[in-house]
Amino acid sequence: MNIGQDIIGATTDIFSTMLMMDLGVGDPLEGAGGEVLSNITSMLGLGGDIRGMLAVHCPAAVAMAITSGFLGMDVDELNEDVKDAIGEIANMVAGNLKVAFAGYDMKIELAIPSSVVGESFRVAGMQGARRVAVPFDMEGGQFLVELKYIVNS
Amino acid sequence: MGHNVLLVDDSSTMRKIVGRSLRQAGLDFDNIFEAADGLLALEVLEKESVDIVLSDINMPNMDGIAFLREKANRANMKDIPVFMISTETGEDIIGEAKALGAKGAIKKPFTPDMVNEILGPFLK
Numbered sequence: 422m423n424i425g426q427d428i429i430g431a432t433t434d435i436f437s438t439m440l441m442m443d444l445g446v447g448d449p450l451e452g453a454g455g456e457v458l459s460n461i462t463s464m465l466g467l468g469g470d471i472r473g474m475l476a477v478h479c480p481a482a483v484a485m486a487i488t489s490g491f492l493g494m495d496v497d498e499l500n501e502d503v504k505d506a507i508g509e510i511a512n513m514v515a516g517n518l519k520v521a522f523a524g525y526d527m528k529i530e531l532a533i534p535s536s537v538v539g540e541s542f543r544v545a546g547m548q549g550a551r552r553v554a555v556p557f558d559m560e561g562g563q564f565l566v567e568l569k570y571i572v573n574s
Numbered sequence: 575m576g577h578n579v580l581l582v583d584d585s586s587t588m589r590k591i592v593g594r595s596l597r598q599a600g601l602d603f604d605n606i607f608e609a610a611d612g613l614l615a616l617e618v619l620e621k622e623s624v625d626i627v628l629s630d631i632n633m634p635n636m637d638g639i640a641f642l643r644e645k646a647n648r649a650n651m652k653d654i655p656v657f658m659i660s661t662e663t664g665e666d667i668i669g670e671a672k673a674l675g676a677k678g679a680i681k682k683p684f685t686p687d688m689v690n691e692i693l694g695p696f697l698k
């Protein structure tokens with residue numbers, strides 16, 4: 422089971438396929454660390470054989486660059502399109518992880534993503550969860566894809 | 575002659591991306607209608623002439639599977655073809671969608687070429 426590599430495979434595939442963008446990939450982090458200054462976080466809950474949360478944390482410049490790439494137009498504020506676009510990234514990463522978990526003989530279900538926008542916030546919760554986070558570099562800065570989960574017994 | 579397409583996805587960004595991909599794939603549509611969930615999609619199908627539907631699966635209010643089930647029960651729209659366009663590509667859920675009448679599935683992430691490969695033959 423290599424969740425870090427699964428996150429890398431899913432995320433780089435989404436960016437190369439839909440944005441024609443090659444990402445710089447950092448080392449997967451287990452446990453604490455690797456937080457980025459996030460202005461927008463999109464997350465969705467995972468259920469089934471695990472319970473958890475998949476989150477994509479982006480600084481404003483990165484989130485706007487991703488949205489511009491998706492829509493083919495300039496985006497210069499953290500508007501609904503940006504929240505929606507980063508939510509779709511989270512949704513697609515989670516969809517790919519669902520397939521990866523199926524390969525580990527675990528069936529997971531996905532919730533609908535939601536996004537939070539702000540200046541300085543921290544997403545906490547899920548005591549005792551395993552945390553795997555991967556930083557990615559692109560034009561405009563770095564973003565983080567983070568998975569926290571507990572395997573249901 | 576072009577066709578009318580209905581895009582069903584709770585993400586307005588994804589609806590824009592799919593619409594853009596259809597144009598980049600060179601698929602000829604006269605009108606692109608949009609709906610944010612299955613319930614709203616049924617309303618569009620009641621009012622508009624639609625030749626093909628591209629629908630997400632995971633949506634609030636009425637998801638893609640419930641939409642297929644409800645559409646199959648309405649005589650005026652049951653024969654309009656639906657393709658699923660989703661991160662959900664497991665055999666179980668796609669099998670269920672096909673059993674309810676879906677013609678095929680496009681996996682997110684996708685390119686315009688992938689869209690053309692699946693929809694192109696159907697629209698010729």
